[in-house]
Amino acid sequence: MKLLAPSILSADFSILGQQIKEVEExxxxxxxLDIMDGRYVPNITFGPPVVESIRKITDLPFDAHLMIVEPEKYITDFIKAGVNMISFHMDATIHAHRVVDMIKSNDVKAGVVLNPATPVKTLEEIIHYIDYVLIMSVNPGFGGQKFIPQTAxxxxxxxxxxxxxxRTDILIEIDGGVNQDNINYLSMLGVNIFVAGNAVFKGNIKENVVNLKRGMLGCLS
Incomplete structure (x- = not known):
């Protein structure tokens, strides 16, 4: 399974609905959806009301990456707003298993996030319960950063x-600096979901999406 997930953090919010339709088409x-609270990361983005409003625009699955402290306080709101996948940072909560249970009990896929400096071994006790892992290939908080090669x-x-x-059924997602230069390599490594911001929304959106999908599927000619 190879899936492209444009991050609307890089979209033009004055025409957000239009650009969501463009990437869908x-x-x-x-x-x-990059959800930031200004506490876990030094940036603030948007919350459930924005998610609920754009839910009316598209039927595509919504993947919410919660870069927020105590995500358990907001999971229900995001699920009500219409998200289909939720990932969170284990160091942002005390009871990670409980958060996973909250997410999955609502028929939403649950994922955990690895920051660039977070070792993979931290997943050993929770890997049996999750649906996907999001590997951050930049330090979270801002779009437009360069890919950190070591995260591959x-x-x-x-x-x-x-x-x-x-648990070979777990999906691997990667986020940060994904572009046409590295997406094929990451795909060959085994990544399933590719989050791309500037690589999608800067320039011709349709051409960018088509080229990224060609790269992730191994069609480089």
């Missing part, structure tokens, strides 16, 4: 952990 598979090694380590835990 171009062939995007998921809409990625995490994909390899994560796949080994998944095999050891007999």
């Amino acid at each position: 171009a062939g995007a598979d998921i809409i990625h 090694e995490k994909v390899k380590k994560l796949k080994l952990l998944m095999e050891k835990a007999n």
Whole structure:
């Protein structure tokens, strides 16, 4: 499974609805939502009301990446707003298993996030309960950052952990600096979901989506 998830953090919010329709018509598979609270990361984005409003625009799955402290306080609101996937940072909550249970009990896919400096081994006790892992290939908080090459090694380590835990069904998502230059390499490593912001929304959106999808599917000619 190879899926492209444009991050609306890089979209033009004055025409957000139009740009969401553009990426959908171009062939995007998921809409990625970067939710920031100004505490876990030094930036503030948007909350459930914005998610609820754009839910009316598209039927594409919504993937909410919660970069917020105590995510358990807001999960219900985001689920009501219409998200289909929720990932959170384990160091942002005291009871990670409880948060996973909250998400999955509402028929929403649950994921956990690895920051660039977070070792893959931190997933050992929770890998049996989650649906996907989001590997951050930049430090979270802002769009437009450059890909940190060393994070690609995490994909390899994560796949080994998944095999050891007999959880090869877990999806691997990557977010940060994904573009046409590295998406094919990341795909060959085993990434399933590719979050792209500037690489989608800067320039011709349709051409960007088509080229990124060609790259992730191995069609480079």
